[in-house]
Amino acid sequence: MKDNVFLKIFNHIEEGLLCCSFTIMTVVCFVQVITRYVFHYSMPWSEELLRALFVWSSCLGISLGFRTRSHMGVDAIVGVLPKKAKNIVSMAAYVITIAFCVAMIYYSAGVTMQQFSTGQKTIAMGLPVWMVSISLIVGFALTIVRIIQVIIEDVKNKGKNDSTHISEGLL
Secondary structure (H helix, E strand, C coil), X not given: CCCCHHHHHHHCHHHHHHHHHHHHHHHHHHHXXXXXXXXXXXXXXXXXXXXXXXXXXXXXXXXXXXXXXCCCCCCHHHHCCCHHHHXXXXXHHHHHHHHHHXXXXXXXXXXXXXXXXXXXXXXXXXXXXXXXXXXXXXXHHHHHXXXXXXXXXXXXXXXXXXXXXXXXXXX
């Protein structure tokens, strides 16, 4: 079956955005260092842009980490549990993580809406502050989607391949 183009794009949205973000961050940071130390001029907007891109990159990186099972974890205790107990502990960890994401979205939405309604802007760039804080909502929403995708994948592969156990990368 031919894959849906939308699904291909959605399944790799974080990588594309992070690639663009890191490229822009690298170029801006390099130019900032050169202008500061060679020309003795500091670009005031560069620090705001770098901070905003860093926040966005961090939030998108969380969901990418779940999609690729790349989060660091300590599984010393979980590793000695029987398989059924591992599954229960892993599922509980995912449920707790989803609950945390929902709480972050809820509280971030309140802050973001307040920033939007008051029209707060950054000092140097005049960028609306809500454009930075909405990254938390987007990042944690994508994280929930990625956790659900991992759970579904693990349930489908139950017993087929123990190397993709749901605790991998989380516990």
